[in-house]
Amino acid sequence: MASIGSVRFIIETKTESSVFLHGKNQQRSRFPVFAYRPKNAFNFAVSLSLRFKPVRATGKEDISGDGSEDTLQATIEKSKKVLAIQRDLLRQIAERRKLVSSIQSSVGDHEVDRTSHEQRENSLPNSGNTSTIDVNMLEQQNGAVLPSSVHATADEVPETSSSAISGGHAKVEKELEQNVSPTTASFVKNSTKLLKEMNSEKVWSDEMPSFLSSTSEISTINDENNGGSNESTSPKVDNVESDSMTEDTKPPPLAGANVMNVILVAAECAPWSKTGGLGDVAGSLPKALARRGHRVMVVAPRYGNYAEPLDTGVRKRYKVDGQDFEVSYFQAFIDGVDFVFIESPIFRHIENNIYGGNRLDILKRMVLFCKAAVEVPWHVPCGGVCYGDGNLAFIANDWHTALVPVYLKAYYRDNGVMRYARSVFVIHNIAYQGRGPVDDFSYMDLPEHYIDLFKLYDPVGGDHFNIFAAGLKTADRVVTVSHGYAWELKTSEGGWGLHNIISENDWKLRGIVNGIDAKEWNPLFDIHLTSDGYTNYSLETLDTGKPQCKAALQKELGLPIRPDVPVIGFIGRLDHQKGVDLIAEAVPWMMGQDVQLVMLGSGRQDLEDMLRKFESQHTGKVRGWVGFSVKTAHRITAGADILLMPSRFEPCGLNQLYAMTYGTVPVVHAVGGLRDTVQPFDPFNESGLGWTFDSAESNKLINALGNCLLTYRQYKKSWEGLQRRGMTQDLSWDHAAEKYEEILVAAKYQW
Numbered sequence: 001m002a003s004i005g006s007v008r009f010i011i012e013t014k015t016e017s018s019v020f021l022h023g024k025n026q027q028r029s030r031f032p033v034f035a036y037r038p039k040n041a042f043n044f045a046v047s048l049s050l051r052f053k054p055v056r057a058t059g060k061e062d063i064s065g066d067g068s069e070d071t072l073q074a075t076i077e078k079s080k081k082v083l084a085i086q087r088d089l090l091r092q093i094a095e096r097r098k099l100v101s102s103i104q105s106s107v108g109d110h111e112v113d114r115t116s117h118e119q120r121e122n123s124l125p126n127s128g129n130t131s132t133i134d135v136n137m138l139e140q141q142n143g144a145v146l147p148s149s150v151h152a153t154a155d156e157v158p159e160t161s162s163s164a165i166s167g168g169h170a171k172v173e174k175e176l177e178q179n180v181s182p183t184t185a186s187f188v189k190n191s192t193k194l195l196k197e198m199n200s201e202k203v204w205s206d207e208m209p210s211f212l213s214s215t216s217e218i219s220t221i222n223d224e225n226n227g228g229s230n231e232s233t234s235p236k237v238d239n240v241e242s243d244s245m246t247e248d249t250k251p252p253p254l255a256g257a258n259v260m261n262v263i264l265v266a267a268e269c270a271p272w273s274k275t276g277g278l279g280d281v282a283g284s285l286p287k288a289l290a291r292r293g294h295r296v297m298v299v300a301p302r303y304g305n306y307a308e309p310l311d312t313g314v315r316k317r318y319k320v321d322g323q324d325f326e327v328s329y330f331q332a333f334i335d336g337v338d339f340v341f342i343e344s345p346i347f348r349h350i351e352n353n354i355y356g357g358n359r360l361d362i363l364k365r366m367v368l369f370c371k372a373a374v375e376v377p378w379h380v381p382c383g384g385v386c387y388g389d390g391n392l393a394f395i396a397n398d399w400h401t402a403l404v405p406v407y408l409k410a411y412y413r414d415n416g417v418m419r420y421a422r423s424v425f426v427i428h429n430i431a432y433q434g435r436g437p438v439d440d441f442s443y444m445d446l447p448e449h450y451i452d453l454f455k456l457y458d459p460v461g462g463d464h465f466n467i468f469a470a471g472l473k474t475a476d477r478v479v480t481v482s483h484g485y486a487w488e489l490k491t492s493e494g495g496w497g498l499h500n501i502i503s504e505n506d507w508k509l510r511g512i513v514n515g516i517d518a519k520e521w522n523p524l525f526d527i528h529l530t531s532d533g534y535t536n537y538s539l540e541t542l543d544t545g546k547p548q549c550k551a552a553l554q555k556e557l558g559l560p561i562r563p564d565v566p567v568i569g570f571i572g573r574l575d576h577q578k579g580v581d582l583i584a585e586a587v588p589w590m591m592g593q594d595v596q597l598v599m600l601g602s603g604r605q606d607l608e609d610m611l612r613k614f615e616s617q618h619t620g621k622v623r624g625w626v627g628f629s630v631k632t633a634h635r636i637t638a639g640a641d642i643l644l645m646p647s648r649f650e651p652c653g654l655n656q657l658y659a660m661t662y663g664t665v666p667v668v669h670a671v672g673g674l675r676d677t678v679q680p681f682d683p684f685n686e687s688g689l690g691w692t693f694d695s696a697e698s699n700k701l702i703n704a705l706g707n708c709l710l711t712y713r714q715y716k717k718s719w720e721g722l723q724r725r726g727m728t729q730d731l732s733w734d735h736a737a738e739k740y741e742e743i744l745v746a747a748k749y750q751w
């Protein structure tokens, strides 16, 4: 949509009250200035002021063109709107100036520490008072909706002398490079640069943009497609000091003109809360999106007393099943991402039982969470400024947050609010759908006709209520976590009753393989490998580092410390999906081999008992660790030689990716994401990454594992090749984030 960014206006001034505007961009009305770039209204204000072309009126023109009274009236109305927009921009600019000068002074005090920075930003005047953060969403829908407490009028702009400001720029920028994250630095640098421009008398006169106060000719700029970018706007104008335009030229963000505001909403987010892979994704995908230049937020419930996030002071109330719930919001800015946690008594202290309780309890928790999450961009100031609802996309994950797209539509978009906000729904696991009797719809608090989205016929149970179905139908785009799973979802076996809905919505479905957090899951930096005899290692130190970790694991678990015995690991939820029972069937065969088996998991009681039983039956060979231990998961990944993943279905699977990064060779059932990510070993071409088997049967597992053990024992070179190829893959989130960006952009331009 090149035309969206190509705003080109000519302003003709007749008298002070008759400013006429001819817009060439037909689609612009769909993307109002503020809605399109709320984050960078400051930047935009300057570029906008440079793009308008004032033409001095001669007084001879026929101002209405055809002389019609109606046209004249309409044009006057339009002009008034433009002036109103300008006034609003001035207000926002004033606020940005305040923000920049507060950042400058804090940087000058050597206090640009992320946490304290956020603390300051969040202690905006009156931010603790709910009544002052009373956002009139209907009136402000076109822009970055700022809480009333953060609005400042032009009159309120603190008197800051130009020289004082410019004197601080160099210092600020230098210290920023050393002290703050790239995203913050980029924002502040951008802001300080613009502040310089704003304080230049050649651009500003008496706080007014030059086009409003002066009649000097400013060259019109045809700005192609730069609307969403934070940094790509580079207004060229004759009367601006050239040095302020050319100095500290930086490459544009990787996302270029596609920069958006993105809010990922998830029921868990590592490292604060995690029961499985969803937590990992929520903790790491946003960082990769932020690295591409997007402004990114994660919204999750606050289950415990987390150290980093601080109370923003914002309070809101939501009704669930007729009951009033007050929620508050905690926020931290980490690795370029705003992490916002929603606090309510119903989330408190259930971090070890996130999806526990009875069906209605879970349902009510998720209703409250989703209702509150959709409004976060209006209410929660991050770095002093709310995200607003323009140029915004939500990413909802699995059934727990499938109500986000539904509420976005039913409460807001259907009513002309949040018109430019979009939603992407990510399927991590379709086996859990938020099913219940049709009566559960009453808890949703939605218009009656919305029931059709939720109602689904099931051959076994008849009509039922299904939250996953509603999310799938309502979201603007749907993503799942591998190509293989995207295909499987459309089959009656893989779709778990939703295959028809998936097929009907195939046009908006795409598979994107998960990445891994290259800091968290990296043998060179892994913090869990720095004690108890473990060691960090890399490809270069694999020969010594991995055997040391193996010995440390054997010692820690009380197994015989033997470098030659293959250690086989399993990590995962103990349920039907993960195929633990297939391992159980293979245990008698395994125990006939000279191997050690280490299993870590929690879940189904019978499978937990089985792990304990194996350990007691084969004390010198098997360890079954029942429980959830992130540290142990990292240590098994580093210390084991082989990782078993016999999952019956696996949307993506992260453990096999972690394993390969640590030089641990995977043996997997070729399904879903496992098939996508583990290319089978080919001994003739010395290619491939591990062993796969084509159906979830124990004899197939035994066959694949047997070949793997043979190679481990007898073909050391081939084994090293497998490890080397696994470790040298780029499995980082960066590729996946680029693909997510394509989806976000597609959603944004979907009407």
Ligand SMILES: Nc1ncnc2c1ncn2[C@@H]1O[C@H](COP(=O)(O)OP(=O)(O)O[C@H]2O[C@H](CO)[C@@H](O)[C@H](O)[C@H]2O)[C@@H](O)[C@H]1O
Pocket (backbone or CB within 6 Å): 275, 276, 277, 278, 280, 281, 428, 429, 481, 514, 571, 572, 573, 600, 601, 602, 627, 628, 629, 630, 633, 650, 651, 652, 653, 654, 655, 673
């Ligand atoms: N007992 C334990 N102690 C410590 N850590 C444990 C643990 N049990 C599991 N974990 C950890 O939880 C994560 C599990 O991730 P997976 O992707 O393998 O599975 P999960 O089925 O939860 O995720 C779903 O979502 C993800 C993300 O999209 C998909 O990859 C996957 O296929 C899909 O089923 C890993 O980080 C693993 O180390």
